[in-house]
Amino acid sequence: MTSQIPALIIVVPLLVSLVVSLAAWIRQSLCYAAALCAMLVAWISAILVMGRVINQGVITYRMAGWAPPWGISWHIDHFNAIILILIATVALINLIATRSTAAREFEDRPGVFYALYLLFVTGLMGIVITGDIFNLYVLLEIASLSGYALLGMGSGRAAVSSLSYLFIGTIGASLYLFGAGYLYIATGSLNMADIAAILPTIEQTGVIQVSFILCLIGLFMKMAFFPLHTWLPNAYTHAPNSSASLIAPLTTKVMIYVMIRIVLFVYQPEFAFAEMDIDRVIVWLAVIAILAGSMLAWKQERLKRMLAYIIVAEVGYMVGGFWLGNTAGMTGAVLHILNDAMMTLCLFLAAGAVISRVQTDAFGALQGVFTKMPFSMIAFVAGALSIIGVPPTCGFFSKWYLISGGMEAGHYAFVAALIISSLVNVLLFFRVIEIGYFEPFDSHHHKNGQTVREAPLDMLVPLLVTAGLLIVMGFYANTLVTWIVKPAISAATMGGL
Amino acid sequence: MKSIALTSVALLCAVLIYSTMGFPAWGDSDSPASTHVSDYYIENAVNDTAVPNLVTAVLADYRGYDTLFETTVVLIAGLACFFLLRRFKPRQPQHRLYRHIDTGITLIIEQGGKEPTDSEEFVRIDSRWVPYDLVIQQASCLVIPFLQLFALYVIAHGHHSPGGGFQGGVIFGATIILMAIANDLRSAARRVSERLGALMASAGVLIYAGIGALCILLGGSFLDYSALSKLFAFTPVMARSHGILGVEIGVAVAVSAVMIWIYYNLASAGRHEEGL
């Protein structure tokens, strides 16, 4: 029976999401409790799976009992096990933290909200866990479609932003599917391990190269890599708070995971780095992404919008670090996926707490929030320090690996971009802290007469836990690297590179 | 703008057309796509699952996990349309139109006026578009039962002929949509209410996922229908065949309900009062 534990990660959220969408028509009050239980079970089973991977190595789970390549199989190694834990943690914390926000934002349909929430998480977990390139597409669409619905429910511009996200996201997913079709026509297989075994044996006719480019462009669209990032800021700024703080930390990071998985485990490093010879180009694009993201973030006047542009820059960190092509850079990229998800969650939750009390996130209205909401702002500062990369927080360590990877590859422009973007981040967050800490609280700005006070406990406790995790992950960064990140990368590269 | 778009798209097409030169010829039965994995399905599917329609066998068994999420995608579309569009508060100010059946005279009831709700002589009509065509109404009444019968046949006969849960479900949903178009939204909603549709949509996917989870409880992998042979007196091969039928029924229930649900929300712009 223990061999079925991996299945629980997907099956429990899926089944419970269906029960929740039934319960939405019978008793709305059951929905939250059911969703919470499902996320807890998924979180515990993700940790159990991680333990088994560390002890026994790679787990292969055969769906419906058919052997690959005929059936669909899951392939769980260190890399996806840690991403599974990350998704479960972020979704669980956010579920607890946004309970009252969600009840306010979706007053007459919280049941359907929780059903879509669980389906979104199921989709992301399925993307991470699967070992089949077509199955990945289906789950990509599950996560995307529920994401469009969750983002589009906000007021004002949300629907337009979500619709343009839908257009770009669908083109991206379709291009990925097209690339997978090129792979299928050349190899006749859909299983990742099977394709990886076939690819070196077939003669090169340009089909594989085109499929590689198509998949990569599709994923770049989905992850908002710089020239294709236009959907992200609007979609995240205008979205409801309870869904923005779920989707912003996870979507881009999972897409970067998919890129790493496809490049390392399907096409393999020899082909992707040596034969295609596009790694320098992509690192240069990443440099532009980092600089442009930071500059655009500087121009924003609203907290959530500024954070959205910081995400664009952070995507540049991870893509660039990975395409440096050396172990330090890849370690930095993988570690930064984990850190960045937690930092983004922390900052978006803090922004959500501020918005729930101040009613807006325009910088002008944030005067004196430090005195009124001290604990929320402590968490905000912790997240900000981590984004900047100040030592006790986890952001420092991944940035350290990224910079040393850049030095090792001799790509000094990337190193310079990282440092410049850190300096810009210092200025960005100092501006917010200056307004919030040094300027006195101005009651004229809060004309609705409501007194601004500390966020409610159910919002504050998860927020402080997230901030604490940032520091804990910083202390244990070395353990994380030796036990999880190193085995994940060396399994893919066979110690080469 | 348009010329830039046209040139860039044309360039992209040219590159892609050039890349097709590396493909095996169209219709070549020795290409990798037609030999590597697919031969196994063609040669063994009947032995493994007792289903002559290879597409059904692969869809619901070998790649049943994909199909589970395919059904879930449909459910998500239904949930999303409801989530984005549904407005529970009725429109203000409200006036309703009633038609006197025999004479065709239209009655406008302003707010507060008494409405002839249970009258035999008056029928409520939509404000923007007033379909009143005896031929269409009677013809649709005539064909809908046969269409529904055909939908059930397509669902049940998916093992042997083209079709299956998805196609049958869509046809079944389309019959209710036809009813809503030929008469009006309210008369369709009297037969399949929004609540019933929503419950059926979730329940259909739950049937599918539940059969899969039952297989885990019986000691197999997720969706491994051969484990069902422990519960019923089937051979494992027949258990797979019957498992596929059960799954197809779940798909059909979910898909038909979601199609109706999406139509209700789109056609009435979320108010469920007046339709197309």
Next chain:
Amino acid sequence: MEELAAVFVARYNYWGVIILMGIGLYAMIAKTNMVKKIIGMNIFQTAIILFYISTAAKYGASIPIIAHGHGAQGHGIRAADYMNPLPHVLMLTAIVVSVATLGVALALAVRVYWNYDSLEEDEILNQIKAGQLNRK
């Protein structure tokens, strides 16, 4: 000349796919109307479906339903006699995904229309800009 004709017959289906993709992509980039963009998106998706179906075709093969499936129990089935069923299965899933995307896209378009009373992208952008100016 004969060689050219052979290349044409062996490839034109894929060329058709790529032309259809181009039509869909052009509609999504150049058209300003949201419903037109949605139609373009659907054409783009069906083009990819056509691509997969083209990979499944075999000359001289029949549809993927085993004749006399019962009784014979799979003796003497030659793989070359039947079309490749795998892409068909994949594309059933893809069609369903595309109709689900269509539903969500149309729902979002209707919501956009509630807010801006228009489906033209340029008019919506003008309204957004005017709204931002008003707020300042």
Next chain:
Amino acid sequence: MIWQFDIIILTLVIICGIAAISVRDLLGASILFGAYSFMMCLLWAVMGAVDVAFTEASVGAGVSTVFFVAAVFRTSRSSKD
């Protein structure tokens, strides 16, 4: 599978696709999209993908067109391009 049939239908598909995106009336565009889907369904039937063709006939030519018409009815019928 006869390639002469295939190429005729493929041409019709492309013509319907171009027509669907160039008509200014959105209701007409929806109906042309339905025709496009139906031609596509024929094309797949020629290639032996009967299940896929069946699905496209019921989904693409049937329900999708109804969804388009419903959405156009609830928004606006005219388009600038």
